[in-house]
Amino acid sequence: MLATCPFCPLRCDDLVVRAEGTHLVPHEVDCPRAHAGFAGVAAESARLSSLAAWRTASVLAESIADRVAGAASLRISGTIIDITTARAAVRLAAACGGVVDAAESVSSAAMRRAIEREGVVAATLAELSQRADSVVLLGDPSDECPRLVERFLAPSPAPPARVGERARRRFLSLGESRIAGLPGERYTHIEVARGDLHRLLAEARGALRVGKTDSSGIATWLADATYSGWLWSSEALDPLAAGTLVGLSTELNRERRAVLVSLASDTTLRSVSTWLSGFSGPVDFGSGAPQLLENSTPAELTLWLQPYPTAPPPPLEDTFLIVLGMADAELAERADVYLPAGVPGVDFASSTYRGDAAVCLPLHALLDRGLPSAAEVLGELQLRRTDRC
Amino acid sequence: MLIELAGGAVYDPRQNWAGDIRNLYIEDGRLRGDVPQPSEVDVRYDLSGHVVMAGAIDLHTHIGGGKTTIARMLLPELLAAGYRAERPRGEAVGHGVQQGGGLLWNGPDGFLPSAPVAGRRYIEMGYTACFEPAVLPSNARGAHAELADTPLIDTGGYVILGNDDVLLGMLRDGVEQSLINAYVAFMVTATQCIGVKVVNAGGINAFKYNQRMLDVDDPHPTYGVTPGEVIRRLARAVEEIGLPHPLHVHGSNLGVAGNIESTLKTIRAADGHRIHLTHVQFHSYGKEGPLGFSSGAEQVAKAVAENPNVTIDVGQVMFGQTVTISADTMHQFQGTGRATPRKSVILDIECEAGCGVVPFRYRHRRYVNALQWAIGLELFLMVDDPSRVFLTTDHPNGGPFTTYPHLIRLLMDRSFRATALAEIHSDAAAASQLSGLDRQYTLRDIATMTRAAPADLLGLGDLGHLSAGAVADVTVYRPDDDIEAMFARPTHVFRRGKLVVRDGRLVDSVDAAITHTVRPAIDPGLQSRLAERFAAAGGMSMRSLRISDDELASSILSRPEIHPCR
Structure with missing residues (x-):
């Protein structure tokens, strides 16, 4: 089947993938990122399947709702590659008075x-x-x-x-x-x-x-x-x-x-955050309304979006680290809480900006493994936050 | 629930009501035609002494797509400063108001509001539908997603064609009109748009070859076709595939002294096919006078009167800081030297078009800016038929849409206009005919220009009027000698039958975003030829371009509302 590859800023939309059981393998393409990306997803899926059954977005959100609500400062960051997750991240930051901050390269x-x-x-x-x-x-x-x-x-x-x-x-x-x-x-x-x-x-x-x-x-x-x-x-x-x-x-x-010509990995969150908040760059909702944050600093609690195992991990910081998405074993071990969620462009459909920022491509749902999406978990968290407010 | 709007003075040009005292009835989001029994009415609003119109429609406002994002990225210091200046002291902001699954919050306001703020400001002024005029095909998903996040108003877009290598290649090769038609129909359908816009036909493409000017009858440096031919073939295609909205034309030589000649040539190039000349104020400049810059408004008004196939919107300049954003990179690049503050973004996009972002401050004591302001008002006042001239500032290019109430007062209040004229650069005032134009727009004219006529021009059959069965978008104003105050703060705004604004303030939300679109027929026999040309052009694949109804609803989060073709 044809796919848009989510694993690098090029977002190649000519990728052919073949299903092997519940795993996907790129077909006739010599791209180490695509192969490693799909292999990483397959490995993590297998590891998680052996540990426990998938849990719903509601259950995942409930498990951290009190922690998020009680945090003196919240930072939502990571590699967010699809519009659905980006919207949910910004809205949760707004609901909680937190910071939303794309993980941007040097x-x-x-x-x-x-x-x-x-x-x-x-x-x-x-x-x-x-x-x-x-x-x-x-x-x-x-x-x-x-x-x-x-x-x-x-x-x-x-x-x-x-x-x-x-x-x-x-x-x-x-x-x-x-x-x-x-x-x-x-x-x-x-x-x-x-x-x-x-x-x-x-x-x-x-x-x-x-x-x-x-x-x-x-x-x-x-x-x-x-x-x-x-x-x-x-x-x-x-x-x-x-x-x-x-x-x-x-x-x-x-x-x-x-x-x-930019080839950035943060273009999707950057675009969505900018149209929702009015600002490009880290945005702080701490005063209620969005404000541009000159320098993002570690928060008491970091909610890190990890869309697939081969995406860059969060920096080492003194923060309570919740990883939402699909991490490799090392990051899963490092996180204080790890909430597995589906991969955009693999488990669910959405839209994504290519690294050059203007071109917006479809991400397709290729598998149904019953995983919740990160956006669903963020949405559930927002509902709980609103209820508590 | 049955709602009665009782005793208002209703202005509905479609029904020839001009202040008629009427009762309106709303049920299930639509206007009812019959008069129900009093016992059936659930909620009654006494609107005696009030003015009632349909919800207003803005047919040209840049509120979605990557260019607004680029502008916000370029100007954080101005946006932050605008926010600080406009936030009322002591006002509790809170963490936002829940709005149909989204959030509204106060944010950078002024000339470049965020999507949530833009939706809120529009609905608070009584606007219920707004159209983004520059949707790049490769960016259409993002544009619709941003529009879907602009709450409380319906939206739609015009896909940009006429600088894309696919079309220019077809014109160079002299293909038959049916293939052009199939291409245009495919692009409109694939991008979920309602119309087609051409921007500086061929000129954006020519700029990529380092050409800095291209007039209507100049051949493109590589493809050999002229802007005039691009406009003629596109306008014909738009007509033949039955789009309700005529080809939306941003002409050649934007902002250049003497460009009135290009504008008149553009009208001739259309060869009788329907065209809508957009932000025509920026294309109505002569080069007479000691400063080589003069008004061409009278010539444009005369041409509009003589060519029934032509409509215009003005793109009025309003004084103050703004940012100009346009696909017209050729002329935006020329403007970078006048950028205020001095920085800009120029972007070539995906073999389709481009994007230029140049901040600018219009000053009333600067001759050219002052005359631009006067030319816009001349156009409004010289075109006799309010159904053929539309109220726009080309937001944010001429100024932010939030200045519309002020602009309406300038049109309706002659003495207010005279006072404003006295404050601009005296040479500009003297060079303008404005002081001799006594016309004052009536409420009926305003209802025509901002409701009935844009709905007709876009083919929105059930919007822009208050007939039985129409969508119950209704705006209620309290008459005021200060017309600006009247139009800035409607007492009631109903969107799809729900009261969302009371006394100029948002009081409720609406559930879902709506995208107005059309579905022209595509000759299936021509699709393979189109696919070959797409593949050769090197831009996005046809497959990735196409946004399905399901994707629009489930991923982009807007429901398509499909209007019939002609």
């Missing part, structure tokens, strides 16, 4: 701050794939999005969509190691330590502004691009690099086209 946080300061010129993946004659990669985003090269970068854009005369797309990567799968003859790699990235970008920006060359040759490379697209890994951008990159893209667009 790069996402830096880029969000840079955009708040200066704005951005950006694009979605299809534009990059169809138009760009030149692509710059900061770090290795294909490590986190394994089909990035296959689906969006390797095929050279063709007329009429292609911008510029270059028949074959070329690549430049700036980072600590070369990126696999890019064509050698059109691929340039410049070794850059993470902390040095902003310096190189700033130098390139300065050189472009005055029409000169820079020591790394980046400005010269960029000056020869008609439509360049920029991608980065989740750890590549510190605040300085993000700010410089935004400025550089603005500079480039004076005479040509250049776009930044």
Whole structure:
């Protein structure tokens, strides 16, 4: 059956999966994230099935309702990849006077701050794939999005969509190691330590502004691009690099086209939280009305949404940790309370934003294992909270 | 439950009622045609001395879709400041009011309210249905989800076409009109929209090739087709597949001095097919005078009078801080240098269109802004027929929708308008014909422009009027010399028969979101050809684009209300 893969920001909607008993296996796709994601779900399902029968959303919610109601401060966070769960998370935070806070990567946080300061010129993946004659990669985003090269970068854009005369797309990567799968003859790699990235970008920006060359040759490379697209890994951008990159893209667009393409994992919660609260970023409902929280701090109780076992776990913090979703054995052991729930795009249908933030795709229900969804549990918690109020 | 609304002065253009004293009866969310026995009435509201209209309809307001999210991301400091400024001192806020499974809370208000606040502000002004005019196909799910989270009002959307590589490729290849028609019908159906909008036809696409201007008769740098041809073929498709709403056209050269010529060329390009020119104030600029910027309102009004296939909404500018959000990246990019504060977002989206977000402050002492304000009012006052000109600020582009009561007063109160005119840049006032326009809108005109006419133009058969069987969306006002105050705080708003606003304040909730949509027929024999073109274009697959009724109801959480095609 056709599926939208929930396991990385690309949200590939061409995935074919095959049911083997109560487990799903990707078919004819060479994607380690998809295979690991489905394998992790299968392993956790098997482990949980051997421990106890599934419990309903109502039972799960009741088991923590007093704890949530009694917490002096509540933070709802984690990787929330679907609109249904995101809505429920924001509404529970509002009902409880808590904080809702997407687990954003280093790069996402830096880029969000840079955009708040200066704005951005950006694009979605299809534009990059169809138009760009030149692509710059900061770090290795294909490590986190394994089909990035296959689906969006390797095929050279063709007329009429292609911008510029270059028949074959070329690549430049700036980072600590070369990126696999890019064509050698059109691929340039410049070794850059993470902390040095902003310096190189700033130098390139300065050189472009005055029409000169820079020591790394980046400005010269960029000056020869008609439509360049920029991608980065989740750890590549510190605040300085993000700010410089935004400025550089603005500079480039004076005479040509250049776009930044985000591949963030927090886009769905970010979008939903923003339209429901009015603010992008951590939102605090502690005063009753939503307010933007400059810096999210640990709360007495953290309700962590873990949509599938291979999603990033919560940071180590001094908090009472409730994990809701599907964790691996290590996280399940670490949590003070672990409430198993179904996987969006596997156990239940919903909608999801791709990592580039504008494209919204369907997530399909592929299996019926009788698991409650995280949204149902959050909804039950909200009802209990409202009753207690 | 049977509700009697007794003795109000009813304005319902559909029934030719202009202040007629009538009793209305509501049962099961609809208006009853017969007069029941007094004993049957469960609740009676004495509305003597009050003005009664159908719920108002906003046919062009940007309240959903990713661009509002981007704008909120760009401007946290302004939104937080707006919230602090507008929150009444000492008002208990609480943790929100339960609203039909959702929550309403106070939040950033002003020019970019959150979805819950936008729904609340609209219903408190007596609006019961609002339409998002820029639904990108790849973002349609998200747009409908945000609209579904905008409580208390019905919603709908117009899908954006005319810059997508699929359509431009078909036009370049000279395909037959039936394939264009099938494409448009598929896109409307797949995205659960009620209409089609074209934004700077071909221009957004041309900007991706680094072209910075494209006039109506200029060929696209790669596809070779002109914006005029895009508009003509799309307008014809919209007519031939029977959409009630004509092609919704955001013209070429938005905001550019002298763009009146482009607007007139756009009307000619439509070749007699029905078009709705949106936020036409931004497209009504001459380049006369010492500053090279003048009013083209009279020419637009004349063209509207001469072309019965054309309707317009104004996109009135209101002074103050706002943010401009538009798919028209070509012209939004040009505006980035005037951004206030100086930051912006420009986004190329999925080989379909784009999104440009540029914050801006309209100042009454700045010549261009002041003349923009005057041009909008000239358009309202120069187009004689209120069923062909619609009240919009292109929220939030010209100003927030919460300024509608002020705008209505400007239209209905000549002396108030004269006072306002005296406060703007004197050269702009002198360059405008506004001081010589004595017309005052009547309550019947307002009911036409904000109720009956938008319902007709959108094909909403049972909205916008108070006839037997109509949806019981009813707004009641207390007459006031201060017309702004009257329209800002209705005494009663009934949505689908339920009293939800009393004395300008929300008092109850409604159960479910409703999405107004249409289902044009799609020639099944052409679907495989469309699929080939989708696959070649590299955007979203046809399969992922399609939003079923079941998905809309169970996942997006809005119930489709399907209106017949023509």
